Amino acid sequence: MTEILVIGGGYGGITAAKALDDVADVTLVEPREVFVHNVAALRAVADPDWAERIFLPYDRLLSRGRVVRDRAVRVTAAGADLASGAHLDADVIILATGSAMPFPVKPEPHDRDRLAATHRALSDAGHVLLLGAGAVGIEFAGEIKAAWPAVEVTIADPAPDILGGRFPDEFRASVREQLAALGVRLLLGTGAGQAPAADLTFACYGASVDSSYLGDDLAAARQPDGRLAVTPQLRLPGHERVFAIGDLTAVPELKQARLAQAHAEVVAANVRALLAGGPLADYTPAPDAIVLPLGPKGGASYAPEVGVLGPAETAGIKATMFIESYEEMLGLARG
Structure with missing residues (x-):
């Protein structure tokens, strides 16, 4: 073989x-001893019910092969x-x-206690600063505001526009409007050294x-x-x-x-x-597309074939953070 x-x-x-x-x-x-479902990591910070679900064992992934730790x-x-x-x-x-990427965007299995500690720290925070107005910073802002509406959240980025100016204007406008409705302060053209002081600061880039x-x-x-x-x-x-x-x-x-x-x-x-002994296929790089939640009930999505989708559609797409797909792949599908 x-x-x-x-x-x-x-x-x-x-x-x-x-x-x-x-x-x-x-x-x-x-x-690592377990697969980490990073797609749901930011929700796991805001919602403790997710904190253990994102860690999935490899034991049942392969029926013939093996996983070497x-x-x-x-x-x-x-x-x-x-x-x-x-x-x-x-x-x-x-x-x-x-x-x-910096914690908590891509946590490690040994970060379970750190996830819980970060949740507690956010519960006690008055002001949270997120460095980076890309998808990570924006998604994290939405999760924080959904869990703790009274917490002041600021996103700072030296770039002139959110998401690096990628995606259509309509999509970025929807995201900005939802951030404003949540009370998220957006400071573009602002580097880390120029950003206001906060109780907690997270790097959402790098x-x-x-x-x-x-x-x-x-x-x-x-x-x-x-x-x-x-x-x-x-x-x-x-x-x-x-x-x-x-x-x-x-x-x-x-x-x-x-x-x-x-x-x-x-x-x-x-x-x-x-x-x-057959011919190989080429991979075609994918055009920009994104499903960007802003908490469990908000967000915006874009794909060339469907255009821009709003909060309800986006929340529905990311309702389970696709966890069931990975539970099935890893042989952990729930009966």
């Missing part, structure tokens, strides 16, 4: 591993050296190590990737920001059987969980094609 090594157990990694479990010996290498410290086209000292050979490698584990044979794909150049088939240039997916890639599109999964689906199909 073909040995497939998936490095990283985030949204893209679990999707790729699951999709290939029936055709190869799949090993998923992931240092370890960290890859060196990956070459032939396999991976792990922090434990073990070495894994591979015929195909899928790099899916994702990105990191996604970073770590590709330092690449061996010399793969390192040429690394870009200055650490992301990896890939071919249209999502392979590392010059390497037929080494793929990269998700936030780790330099694919020119938004970095979102759904797109990491879209990458994984293309790569899984391409790996099957490789094994069968």
Whole structure:
């Protein structure tokens, strides 16, 4: 059987591993003991009922393959050296190590107590400052105001417009109107050093990737920001059987969980094609689209095929934060 090594157990990694479990010996290498559903992390801060639900065990993800709780410290086209000292050979490698962001945007499993402490701190806060008027800062503002309407919330960003000016004017206008209705103060053109003092301050920007584990044979794909150049088939240039997916890639599109999964689906199909000797498919970068909740009852959405959707539609789309999809993928679907 073909040995497939998936490095990283985030949204893209679990999707790729699951999709290939029936055709190869799949090993998923992931240092965390549980999958973290980051899509619902900000709601987990505001709503304690979510605080444990975002941590989902890997035990039932694969029926034939295995999940190795370890960290890859060196990956070459032939396999991976792990922090434990073990070495894994591979015929195909899928790099899916994702990105990191400041707490609480992407919490770690050991952050359970920190989530609870942050909830308590927000309950006692008079003024909260969010640095960054992108999707993260705006979503966090909505969650805070929904849970604690009396808390003063300020979003500061040196940019001249929210969301970096991306998306149609109608969409951004809807978001700004809803922020104003919630009482969120928006300070654009304002850097962190110019922002007002607050009881609590959260950095809502700064996604970073770590590709330092690449061996010399793969390192040429690394870009200055650490992301990896890939071919249209999502392979590392010059390497037929080494793929990269998700936030780790330099694919020119938004970095979102759904797109990491879209990458994984293309790569899984391409790996099957490789094994069968068939042609590989290209991945087409996705146009900008977003579902941006502002608390459980508000928000705005945009996709080119449907246009702008308002608070009710957005709240309905994100009502469960898609948790049921990941419970099903991980074999945890509720009866």
